[in-house]
Amino acid sequence: MRNLTLTITVFFSLIVNSNALIEVDITRGNLDPLPIAVSPLHVDIKSEEYKELKVKELGSEISKIIEKNFKNTGLFNPLKKDAFVQKPDIAHLKPRFEDWRLIKAQALVTGKLLVKGGKLKVEFRLWDLAAAQEMTALAFTTTPTNWRRVAHIISDKIYERLTGEEGYFDTRIIYVAESGPKNQRIKKLAIMDQDGANTKYLTLGNELVLTPRFNPTNQMVTYMSYFRNMPRVYLLDIETGTQEVVGNFPGMTFAPRFSPDGKKIIMSFAKDGNSDIYTMDLETRLVERITEHSSIDTSPSFSPDGKFIAFNSDRSGLQQIYVMRSDGTKVKRITFGKGIYGTPVWSPRGDLIAFTKMHKGKFYIGVMRIDGSGERLLTENYYQEAPSWSPNGRVLVFYRETKAGDRGEGFSAKLWSIDITGYNERRLSTKSDASDPSWSSLLSK
Amino acid sequence: MKLNSNLKNVLLVIFATLVLSACSTAKKSGDIDGDVYTGKETVEYLAAGVPDRVFFATNKSSLTTASRATLRKQATYLRKNKNLNVTIEGHADERGTREYNLALGERRANAARDYLMTYGISGKRISVISYGKEKPVNPKSSPLAWSQNRRSVTVKVN
Numbered sequence: 001m002r003n004l005t006l007t008i009t010v011f012f013s014l015i016v017n018s019n020a021l022i023e024v025d026i027t028r029g030n031l032d033p034l035p036i037a038v039s040p041l042h043v044d045i046k047s048e049e050y051k052e053l054k055v056k057e058l059g060s061e062i063s064k065i066i067e068k069n070f071k072n073t074g075l076f077n078p079l080k081k082d083a084f085v086q087k088p089d090i091a092h093l094k095p096r097f098e099d100w101r102l103i104k105a106q107a108l109v110t111g112k113l114l115v116k117g118g119k120l121k122v123e124f125r126l127w128d129l130a131a132a133q134e135m136t137a138l139a140f141t142t143t144p145t146n147w148r149r150v151a152h153i154i155s156d157k158i159y160e161r162l163t164g165e166e167g168y169f170d171t172r173i174i175y176v177a178e179s180g181p182k183n184q185r186i187k188k189l190a191i192m193d194q195d196g197a198n199t200k201y202l203t204l205g206n207e208l209v210l211t212p213r214f215n216p217t218n219q220m221v222t223y224m225s226y227f228r229n230m231p232r233v234y235l236l237d238i239e240t241g242t243q244e245v246v247g248n249f250p251g252m253t254f255a256p257r258f259s260p261d262g263k264k265i266i267m268s269f270a271k272d273g274n275s276d277i278y279t280m281d282l283e284t285r286l287v288e289r290i291t292e293h294s295s296i297d298t299s300p301s302f303s304p305d306g307k308f309i310a311f312n313s314d315r316s317g318l319q320q321i322y323v324m325r326s327d328g329t330k331v332k333r334i335t336f337g338k339g340i341y342g343t344p345v346w347s348p349r350g351d352l353i354a355f356t357k358m359h360k361g362k363f364y365i366g367v368m369r370i371d372g373s374g375e376r377l378l379t380e381n382y383y384q385e386a387p388s389w390s391p392n393g394r395v396l397v398f399y400r401e402t403k404a405g406d407r408g409e410g411f412s413a414k415l416w417s418i419d420i421t422g423y424n425e426r427r428l429s430t431k432s433d434a435s436d437p438s439w440s441s442l443l444s445k
Numbered sequence: 446m447k448l449n450s451n452l453k454n455v456l457l458v459i460f461a462t463l464v465l466s467a468c469s470t471a472k473k474s475g476d477i478d479g480d481v482y483t484g485k486e487t488v489e490y491l492a493a494g495v496p497d498r499v500f501f502a503t504n505k506s507s508l509t510t511a512s513r514a515t516l517r518k519q520a521t522y523l524r525k526n527k528n529l530n531v532t533i534e535g536h537a538d539e540r541g542t543r544e545y546n547l548a549l550g551e552r553r554a555n556a557a558r559d560y561l562m563t564y565g566i567s568g569k570r571i572s573v574i575s576y577g578k579e580k581p582v583n584p585k586s587s588p589l590a591w592s593q594n595r596r597s598v599t600v601k602v603n
Contacts, residue, residue: 182584274552406585
C-alpha cells in the first residue's frame, strides 16, 4: 500500500460557484437515486502496451468499476451506455449538455487516459448537466497496474463532491475465508478490495484464525490464532508477512483491536474462567489491565478520540454493552432494551455505536447513540454479527450465517453490508464463504 | 348406554397408551432437560464408565447434578492414573457472538477443572482451552445440536 506513488493534481482552475449544483442527501434512504452517466474514459492513441494489461480496454474497464461502485451505494443510478450520445473524447472536452439531459442524466463523468513510459496518466471531469457546468476535475499519475485503484479514487472524489462526505471505495476488507464442512472448517485470513477484487490469502489454513482488524494505516493487522493450539492475539505486518504474538499472557488472549492512534492493542485475556480487558503498548510493551471484574469482559472498541472504550460484559447476568473511560473508570451500562447485546463498535465519526442484538431467536445488527439512546435495528436475520464501519461511518459490513441441516448441509457464511439508514442491504462478493470482516480506512488519504 | 361407556373406556385406554408411547419416543430423541443435554449420543469415554464430557445450559457455566456425577467419575479415574494429564476443552453453541463465546467456553472448561480440583486432582495436571463455537460436535442448526455443542470435554494429553 505504501509503494503506490500517486500524484493528484487539480488541473483546472475551477469556476465553482455554488449556484444550484447537484447534491445527494445520504442521511436518509434514497428511494430516488441520482441518474448519472459514466462515459468510458478515452484511451489516448499514443498509449503503449504495458505488460499483460489490455490498455485499449482500460478506459471502459475503469468506467465499469466506477459504475459498480456508484450502483452499490444505492444513491446513484448509473445509466446504460448504449444510450450515450457523445464520443468519450469529445464529451470530455465539452459535453453537449442538452443531449445528455435528454437521456435523463443529471451528472456526467468523462475522462481520458494515457499509458506511456511505464506510467498511467488519467484525468476525469464531473459535470452538472442541469447547471451546464463542470463540478470537479482531477488528474493522476501512477503505475498502470494500479488502474483499479484509480477507478476507486475517481469514485471517491465524485462521491465526495456530490454528497459532501468522504468516500469509501479506495479501501480494503480483511476477513476470514472459510471452507470445508461446518464441523471441520478451514479458516484463512484473506484481504480484498471493497468490491471483491484482488483477493489475497495471508495465512495457509493450517490453524484456526479469527477476528482480524486493521490498524489505522492499514499496514498491520491484529487477529487471533490457534497456532500450536495456543489461542493468542497476533500482530501481522501485511507487507513483510512478519507475525508475532502480542504480549506474554499465560492463557488465551482474544477480541483484539487497535487504539485509534495505532500504538496499542486492546484485547481480552482469559484466566481461571474470567475474561478481563487489557491493553498492550506496541512500542514499550507495557501491559495495562483495564477491567477487573469477575464477569466476562470482552469485545472492547475505542472511541475515535481514544478517550472511551465500549465493551461487552455479562456482569448484569447476560451480555450487555458498557462504556468506560479508557483507564477503566466510570463504567456505565448503556443497553437496557429487550434481549442481549454484543460486539459494540464505535463509529469512526464518534457519534454512534454499532452492535449485534439477540432477541427471541433472532439476530439484529443495529446502531445506537453512545449513551445507548436512539437504538435503531437495521437488519434482522437467523444469524448475523460482527459489524465493522466503512471509514466514512455510513455503511456497516458484517457476516451472516444460514441454518444447517442434519449433516451441516445448507450452511453458509457470507459478508453483507447495509447503510446506517437501514436501506441498501447487499451481499459482498467473496471468493469463498467469509466471516469476521474488518473495513480499512481510505488507502490514499 | 352401558356398552357405550365401556367403549369409551377402551378408547380412553388406547388413547392414553398412544400418548404415553409418543412421550417416550419424544424423550428418547429429545434428551434435553431444561436446555441441558442429558443423552449419550455424542459422549465418548475416558475409560469404561467414565464419560468424557458434561453439558451446559444456554449462556451458563454451572454444573448440573449429572455433570458433577460425571466429573466425580473422572476424578476417581484420574486419581487411579496418577501420570495422566488432561486438557479440558470448553465449547459454546453457534447462537452467540464469536468473542463472547470464546470467553464462555473458557469459563465452562474452568468450571469443570475447578470441580476436578475440589476432588483432589492437582491443577497442574489439567490445562484448559476454549474453542468457543468453532468446533461443534453436531453441525445441525437445532436445539438438540446446540445442547450437544454446549459442553466441556476432558481429553487425555499423554
